[in-house]
Amino acid sequence: MDALTRRRFLISSGVVGGGALAAGAGVLGFHELLKTAEKTKAGDVEDGLPTLVLVTLYGGNDGLNTVVPYTDAAYHSARPELAYAPARVLPLDQRLGLNPMLRGMKRLWDAKQLGIVLGVGYPKPDRSHFKSMDIWQTASPGTPAPTGWVGRWLDGISAATETAVSFEPALPPMLVGKSRIGVCVSYRGLTLPPGVSPDVVSALGQAEPGESEMQARAAASYADLITMNRVVMRSAGSGSAEQGHSGGEEVPATGTGGDNALAAQLALVARCVESQVPTRVYSVSLGGFDTHAGERVWQEALLRHLDDALSAFVDRMGRSTAGRRVTVVVYSEFGRRVRANASDGTDHGTAGPVFVLGHGVAGGFYGEQPSLTDLDDGDLKATTDFRDVFGTVLAHVLAGDPDRYLGGYRAQLLPLLSSR
Amino acid sequence: MTDDIVLLLRRAGFGPTAAEVGAARQLGYASTLSGLVAPAGPDVGATSAPVPNLGPDPFALLPRATEAQQVVGSRRRTEQTVALARWWLDRMTVADHQAIEKLIFFWHGHWATSVAKVRSPQLMFGQLRAFREARDFADLAHRMVLDRALVYWLDGQHNKKAAPNENLARELFELFMLGVGQYTERDIKEAGRALAGWRVILDRETLVSEPKHRDTGRKTILVATANFDANGLVDLLLQHPTCKRFIASRLWFRYASTTQPIPERTREAMAAGFPAPMAMLRVLFGDEAFQATRGTMVQQPVEWLVGAMRHLGLRPAAMPDQVFSRIYWAMEALGQRPFAPPSVGGWPAGAAWLTSAAAQVRLTIAGILVDLARPGPLTPETVAHLLCVDRWTDRTYAVLRDARNDRLKLTLGLVSPEYLVT
Numbered sequence: 001m002d003a004l005t006r007r008r009f010l011i012s013s014g015v016v017g018g019g020a021l022a023a024g025a026g027v028l029g030f031h032e033l034l035k036t037a038e039k040t041k042a043g044d045v046e047d048g049l050p051t052l053v054l055v056t057l058y059g060g061n062d063g064l065n066t067v068v069p070y071t072d073a074a075y076h077s078a079r080p081e082l083a084y085a086p087a088r089v090l091p092l093d094q095r096l097g098l099n100p101m102l103r104g105m106k107r108l109w110d111a112k113q114l115g116i117v118l119g120v121g122y123p124k125p126d127r128s129h130f131k132s133m134d135i136w137q138t139a140s141p142g143t144p145a146p147t148g149w150v151g152r153w154l155d156g157i158s159a160a161t162e163t164a165v166s167f168e169p170a171l172p173p174m175l176v177g178k179s180r181i182g183v184c185v186s187y188r189g190l191t192l193p194p195g196v197s198p199d200v201v202s203a204l205g206q207a208e209p210g211e212s213e214m215q216a217r218a219a220a221s222y223a224d225l226i227t228m229n230r231v232v233m234r235s236a237g238s239g240s241a242e243q244g245h246s247g248g249e250e251v252p253a254t255g256t257g258g259d260n261a262l263a264a265q266l267a268l269v270a271r272c273v274e275s276q277v278p279t280r281v282y283s284v285s286l287g288g289f290d291t292h293a294g295e296r297v298w299q300e301a302l303l304r305h306l307d308d309a310l311s312a313f314v315d316r317m318g319r320s321t322a323g324r325r326v327t328v329v330v331y332s333e334f335g336r337r338v339r340a341n342a343s344d345g346t347d348h349g350t351a352g353p354v355f356v357l358g359h360g361v362a363g364g365f366y367g368e369q370p371s372l373t374d375l376d377d378g379d380l381k382a383t384t385d386f387r388d389v390f391g392t393v394l395a396h397v398l399a400g401d402p403d404r405y406l407g408g409y410r411a412q413l414l415p416l417l418s419s420r
Numbered sequence: 421m422t423d424d425i426v427l428l429l430r431r432a433g434f435g436p437t438a439a440e441v442g443a444a445r446q447l448g449y450a451s452t453l454s455g456l457v458a459p460a461g462p463d464v465g466a467t468s469a470p471v472p473n474l475g476p477d478p479f480a481l482l483p484r485a486t487e488a489q490q491v492v493g494s495r496r497r498t499e500q501t502v503a504l505a506r507w508w509l510d511r512m513t514v515a516d517h518q519a520i521e522k523l524i525f526f527w528h529g530h531w532a533t534s535v536a537k538v539r540s541p542q543l544m545f546g547q548l549r550a551f552r553e554a555r556d557f558a559d560l561a562h563r564m565v566l567d568r569a570l571v572y573w574l575d576g577q578h579n580k581k582a583a584p585n586e587n588l589a590r591e592l593f594e595l596f597m598l599g600v601g602q603y604t605e606r607d608i609k610e611a612g613r614a615l616a617g618w619r620v621i622l623d624r625e626t627l628v629s630e631p632k633h634r635d636t637g638r639k640t641i642l643v644a645t646a647n648f649d650a651n652g653l654v655d656l657l658l659q660h661p662t663c664k665r666f667i668a669s670r671l672w673f674r675y676a677s678t679t680q681p682i683p684e685r686t687r688e689a690m691a692a693g694f695p696a697p698m699a700m701l702r703v704l705f706g707d708e709a710f711q712a713t714r715g716t717m718v719q720q721p722v723e724w725l726v727g728a729m730r731h732l733g734l735r736p737a738a739m740p741d742q743v744f745s746r747i748y749w750a751m752e753a754l755g756q757r758p759f760a761p762p763s764v765g766g767w768p769a770g771a772a773w774l775t776s777a778a779a780q781v782r783l784t785i786a787g788i789l790v791d792l793a794r795p796g797p798l799t800p801e802t803v804a805h806l807l808c809v810d811r812w813t814d815r816t817y818a819v820l821r822d823a824r825n826d827r828l829k830l831t832l833g834l835v836s837p838e839y840l841v842t
Contacts, residue, residue: 217771219815341578348590
């Protein structure tokens with residue numbers, strides 16, 4: 001393994017998040033971080049630690065057109081314009097098939113590397129994007145919680161700064177704990193204006209005693225920027241994306257958060273895993289799933305992007321020992337209404353499928369496909385609580401006790417990773 | 421007290437110039453506050469930023485565009501959007517009535533609508549005019565529920581009696597007027613019925629009513645049952661006791677603190693000024709809880725950019741096209757391109773702006789601005805005076821003192837933590 005690469009990443013990620021700031025401990029100094037890196041290097045785990053990659057689909061992905069109940073007459077009658085003809089789906093069994101865009105997922109399914117948990121949701125579904133996403137990320141359906149479920153695990157193990165990393169532009173609530181917080185790493189390269197040297201920017205990023213928290217965070221962002229330039233980008237060779245506009249003006253749906261560069265985010269995760277950085281949880285995202293109108297074409301474009309990015313990532317992970325210990329979980333804040341609306345789209349719904357992928361995953365279906373006729377006010381009734389899925393990965397990927405981190409919920413663990 | 425005035429000016433507007441701070445100190449806090457929330461006379465500064473003529477939406481003339489026409493039309497729309505944003509940023513920069521401009525920017529974030537989906541710059545412009553023309557929040561809410569851009573953004577044009585689409589109804593409750601938890605799913609479905617039967621047609625100035633898709637039946641919403649239509653629904657929500665408190669807390673969130681909740685006493689005092697936003701802001705800025713939020717607000721990128729241009733004596737209208745274009749797309753990378761909020765929930769806030777990715781883009785923009793400004797001889801003290809920063813930390817003072825040249829001093833001042841956080 002490349003210890004230098006890993007150490008470089010550590011240095012950068014440590015400064016990046018201001019995690020210690022959230023803990024009220026002030027900004028980590030460069031030398032302290034170096035020491036952290038040395039320490040971790042000394043305690044090498046040769047094969048890499050089990051790692052979790054969480055993929056958040058923002059906007060509410062239409063589960064019924066992702067894992068399609070193609071032989072169910074109720075499916076075809078509820079959404080005549082939107083339903084997929086049986087001949088088009090990629091069949092998984094006699095009842096369910098994948099959206100035709102998900103060819104890579106189908107291949108992983110055939111290779112027993114894709115587990116699909118059916119009908120995942122929670123009691124008293126909330127149809128607000130923001131509220132429901134909060135519920136998934138905090139794992140707290142009943143009452144609002146100030147911490148995310150990964151954040152509570154970070155607290156519980158007194159995690160090192162680099163333990164959880166977000167490659168999303170903003171830090172998701174999931175990674176926020178009470179005393180620990182995940183770090184946010186940009187995947188863009190560095191360019192400074194002419195005449196501005198990294199040293200002077202770095203100097204502007206030094207912590208100042210007595211400074212307000214926000215001001216200290218602002219300063220830390222400059223320190224992060226420079227260490228990242230020095231270390232991550234050069235060593236990981238992620239290239240420097242040209243700055244400028246993202247190309248297309250148009251997005252399919254009402255914006256509800258999430259990023260649109262999943263492949264770039266996953267490429268950086270892949271490099272980190274291959275360099276055996278000791279990060280245990282990565283958070284990446286894809287946005288745009290809020291398909292209230294003209295759903296077919298937009299969802300297909302998004303699912304194709306998801307499929308390309310994910311299947312390439314899982315294939316690449318299969319080529320290294322560390323990569324084979326990676327588990328990917330793909331979820332969205334809710335599914336959509338069973339019945340299509342008049343705009344050839346679907347409104348906010350409830351339960352949906354969760355994908356679990358990786359070389360240690362026991363492929364196949366888990367849970368029950370919700371009925372399309374026994375509905376709750378036009379919506380699917382969830383058959384599996386999402387905390388059972390998160391509890392499973394807490395226990396079997398992160399070696400944590402789910403009962404400690406799911407707000408008193410007793411998770412029923414699924415044999416998703418039983419091969420381990 | 422003088423520091424209090426700087427805080428007031430920085431929060432109420434886009435960054436006061438040294439001259440404005442001097443004048444405000446002469447006037448005192450109370451008179452400065454009155455001048456901000458109830459400016460006398462016409463806005464002379466704004467007259468140098470006349471309203472642009474975008475021309476027609478290319479797709480309004482081409483209902484059935486060929487593929488080639490679509491490419492050309494999309495490009496033209498992007499040019500129009502850039503021109504509109506350029507004018508708006510220019511007006512924010514040169515206007516004397518800073519609190520009014522800032523409030524309009526607040527409403528843009530509140531009724532967060534993105535050109536990325538709406539696509540038509542003319543529709544976005546119509547919404548922006550409504551923010552400016554509305555007498556108060558009540559008038560604004562009535563305009564918004566039938567605003568072409570907002571209705572299109574939230575799929576209202578697809579909402580029909582036979583098959584309701586509840587996107588607009590939901591956000592009206594959750595994000596625009598009441599806040600989460602004040603209603604049931606049934607309320608939203610019923611409200612969706614009240615909003616059915618409107619269509620956006622590009623070459624019409626207003627929404628087009630489609631009587632056959634309206635739902636004129638009785639609806640039970642919250643505690644009332646009536647034949648609600650769009651305006652009736654808005655009236656009902658305006659009368660809800662939570663509405664004025666919700667708007668007070670949203671103003672607090674953007675003007676006072678993104679991390680501390682609004683104190684109940686402040687909220688009630690502000691709510692008494694509802695639906696007049698300036699009356700509510702007058703209460704907020706006069707409240708001691710406001711002064712206690714010093715050092716907690718991270719400037720949003722647009723606030724930062726406009727403030728920087730004001731301090732450097734620059735304006736978008738006077739920039740070469742290519743320079744403005746670079747700044748405009750850099751604002752996208754910074755996460756706040758005007759007319760393109762990331763979601764219907766509006767712009768991020770607080771520490772979310774302080775990622776290392778943002779730090780880099782901010783440096784780039786500061787470099788561009790300083791190149792245009794060509795500063796004269798500077799010291800840390802004169803940079804502080806120019807940028808209206810109370811004081812530098814020892815760290816930043818040393819960095820500015822040691823900076824090799826004036827260009828670098830000013831660039832670093834513009835990106836300094838002290839300048840970013842108010």
